[in-house]
Each structure stands twice: as C-alpha cells, then as structure tokens.
Amino acid sequence: MNPSDAEALTDAQREEFHRRGFVALDRLTSAEEVEELQAVYDRLFEDDADIAEQDRLELAGELDGEPLLPQILNPDHYAPELRDTEAYRNAGAVARCLLGPEVVPTGMHAIRKPAHHGAETPWHQDEAYWNPDHEHRAISIWMPLQAATTANGCMEFQPGSQLLPVLPHRRINPAAQGLVLADVGAVSGSVACPLPAGGATVHGSRTLHYAGPNTTGEPRRALVMSFACPSRPLAVPRRFPWQRPERP
Ligand SMILES: O=C(O)CCC(=O)C(=O)O
Known part of the structure; x- marks a missing residue:
C-alpha cells in the first residue's frame, strides 16, 4: 500500500469499518466537484439518454408509469469523466486502505430516488446479488450528490451484520429487479447515516443496509x-434460489 492509501482513513475509521461493517466519511470530494457530477448524473437519467437496456434497471417497479427506484449500471461507460474525479481517486485509496493493495475497481452504479415518490431501498446484503459460487471480499462506497437525510433516503446499516452469512432474500415484487431480505424482522438497532453532499458511506458485501423513501421535493x-479483491471459487458452492431464473 502506498503511503497516501494508508492515510485515506484514520485508524479509528478503519477500526470502525471492521467492527461495525460500515463507516461514514464527511468528505470524499469537494462541493465544486459535486456540482459538476450532479449535471453529469442528471443527464444520464434523462429519458432520451443513450443507455443500453441491460444497464437500466427498475429496482422497485412503477407508480402511474413513473419509475420508483431507477438504477443505472456502469454509468461511467456512458460518462467516462466519472472516473477522472477526485471522488473516484479517493474512493480507490479508501478501498486499498481497507482491503489491501490487490483491490480492483469492480464498477459503478447510480440510484436515483425521484422527488416525492422515490421508493425505499429495502434491507438487503449486496452479496445476495452476486455469484454464489465465489468468495467475495468487496466494499461499496456510496456518495450522495446532495445532502443525504432521513427525509430523502440516506443509508442505514445494521452494525455487526457483516459477520453474518448471506441471508435468504426475495424479489421486492414480481415486476421489480431489486431484492429484499426475506425476514426483515432480523434487523434491529440499525443506524442511519445522514451525510453532507460529497461525503460517503463505506460498507461491506454482507453488511445489511437500507435507504428510506424520498419524501422531499428534490x-x-x-x-x-x-471495489473488490480478486474473487476465488468456493470449495462448497452456495445456492441463492432468489437469483433464478437470472442474476441481475
Ligand atoms: O442508494 C440507495 O438507495 C441504496 C444503495 C445500495 O443499496 C447500495 O449501494 O448497495
């Protein structure tokens, strides 16, 4: 790890990530860059943006023809400038600081909660979406492009859940591509993480997380x-029946 990677987080932040399965950072990038990224982001979500069908997902279905929780996979394929940012450089340093020098970027995605009716992102573990035949050492760095609050859908985490196995999940509803934890009663004592614009939360692949609905006008x-370390096949493959017939 080079010295600047080691300094990406304080010892206390690293300890918190490993103990609780997540950590909140006040600043991943500047207010100026957030403003530039907002414009790029909004263009990607316009109806006529040239996004391949397989990279446009609707996680929660529609209400009166309006998407409730639209997601774009690989936004950087359509806007490569997303990679040439302080945010992305800092995210890489945070990932190497937590997982070591072998870590590689594994992609970006963008989730937009529309004003007034953006749906909740229900409780889930990211690994429930992934290849069950492989072991995963991975993190996601979630950065809001405006302040994130409990009113517009900031992230919420279940401390300690990174130590759980992947729990059973199901589709949010038959028309949706998102997954929800089958037994949300398993969640208690969760922690909401409001953030300033350009701050970030970092969570592990099994950390249970949720983001509430957007009740605001923006x-x-x-x-x-x-980011992830190269994944290895497991000696005993797992079965994730909720992924059938296809893995999103
Ligand atoms: O942005 C959201 O609403 C949820 C994000 C999320 O679940 C994730 O990044 O894994």
Whole structure:
C-alpha cells in the first residue's frame, strides 16, 4: 500500500469499518466537484439518454408509469469523466486502505430516488446479488450528490451484520429487479447515516443496509463505487434460489 492509501482513513475509521461493517466519511470530494457530477448524473437519467437496456434497471417497479427506484449500471461507460474525479481517486485509496493493495475497481452504479415518490431501498446484503459460487471480499462506497437525510433516503446499516452469512432474500415484487431480505424482522438497532453532499458511506458485501423513501421535493442522487479483491471459487458452492431464473 502506498503511503497516501494508508492515510485515506484514520485508524479509528478503519477500526470502525471492521467492527461495525460500515463507516461514514464527511468528505470524499469537494462541493465544486459535486456540482459538476450532479449535471453529469442528471443527464444520464434523462429519458432520451443513450443507455443500453441491460444497464437500466427498475429496482422497485412503477407508480402511474413513473419509475420508483431507477438504477443505472456502469454509468461511467456512458460518462467516462466519472472516473477522472477526485471522488473516484479517493474512493480507490479508501478501498486499498481497507482491503489491501490487490483491490480492483469492480464498477459503478447510480440510484436515483425521484422527488416525492422515490421508493425505499429495502434491507438487503449486496452479496445476495452476486455469484454464489465465489468468495467475495468487496466494499461499496456510496456518495450522495446532495445532502443525504432521513427525509430523502440516506443509508442505514445494521452494525455487526457483516459477520453474518448471506441471508435468504426475495424479489421486492414480481415486476421489480431489486431484492429484499426475506425476514426483515432480523434487523434491529440499525443506524442511519445522514451525510453532507460529497461525503460517503463505506460498507461491506454482507453488511445489511437500507435507504428510506424520498419524501422531499428534490431527487436524491447517489453514486456508488465498488471495489473488490480478486474473487476465488468456493470449495462448497452456495445456492441463492432468489437469483433464478437470472442474476441481475
Ligand atoms: O442508494 C440507495 O438507495 C441504496 C444503495 C445500495 O443499496 C447500495 O449501494 O448497495
């Protein structure tokens, strides 16, 4: 790890990530860059943006023809400038600081909660979406492009849940591509993480997390940057029946 990676987080922040499965950072990038990223982000979500069908997902379905929780996979394929940012450089340093020098970027996604009716992102573990035949050491760095609050859908985490196995999940509803933890009664004592614009939360692949609905008059924009160590096949593969017939 080079010295600047080691300084990406304080010892207390690293300890908190490993103990609780998440950590909140006040600043990943500047207010100026947030403003530039907002414009790029909003263009990607316009109806006529040239996004491949497989990279446009609707996680929660529609209400009166309006998407409730639209997601764009690989936004940086359509806007490569997202990679040439202080946010992305700092996210990489945070990832190497937590997981070591072998860590590689594994992609970005963007989830937008529309004003007034953006749906909740229900409780889930990211690993429930991934290849069950492999072991994963991965983190996601979630950065809001406006302040994130409990009113517009900031992230919420279940401390200690990174130590759990992948729990059973199901589809949010038959028309949606998102997953929800089958037994949300398993969640208690969760911690909401409001953030300033350009701050970030960092969570592990099994950390249980949620983001509430957007009840405000402004969209809630979040850019998620993911990183992982090279994944290895498990000696005993797992079965994630909720992924059938296809893995999103
Ligand atoms: O932005 C959201 O609403 C949820 C994000 C999330 O679940 C994730 O990044 O894993």
